[in-house]
Amino acid sequence: MSNENVVFYVVAGKYDEEGENVKYSKDFSTMEEVIGCIKKNELRSYPFCRVEKYVDGKMVASATV
Numbered sequence: 001m002s003n004e005n006v007v008f009y010v011v012a013g014k015y016d017e018e019g020e021n022v023k024y025s026k027d028f029s030t031m032e033e034v035i036g037c038i039k040k041n042e043l044r045s046y047p048f049c050r051v052e053k054y055v056d057g058k059m060v061a062s063a064t065v
Contacts, residue, residue: 004055008034012049020048038065 008031013023024043028034034051043049044065053061 005057007054009052009054010034010037010043010049011052012043012046014047 006029008028009025010028011022011025013021015021023046024041026037028037031051038044038049038051048064050062050064052059
């Protein structure tokens with residue numbers, strides 16, 4: 001069993017003159033929770049929506065959905 005601390009963040013929003021304007025951000029412990037959140041909150045309707053994976057506080061992956 002791994003002792004790594006894994007956290008997934010869902011980040012969604014729109015762009016403005018300053019760059020990304022985050023309208024939604026929340027952390028989850030599983031990808032199943034992430035997928036459910038994206039569907040429930042219709043986050044793909046935002047101009048950007050991505051999932052970031054952190055292991056022990058370091059981002060190890062980021063994917064646009």
